[in-house]
Amino acid sequence: MGCGCTDCEAMMQPSLDGMLSDEEVAEAHDHLERCPPCDRRYRFEERLRHFVRVAADEPMPLSLREKLDGLRATHPAA
């Protein structure tokens, strides 16, 4: 849709992974400014990655896990 940016597609993942040079990053951001569909997609991917990273860094607290186990124990599946 829209811009049909295959270049965009190619740079998006490496950009999100921080694999691009400063120059390439500047180019990518320049494109995103002129290309709302890619900009939206980029922001979405960025949020998604942030969420995944946070979720991976913060495993379920033990206290919460124990609470869940407790709930399961007091309410066994019929």
Ligand SMILES: [Zn+2]
């Ligand atoms: Zn684009």
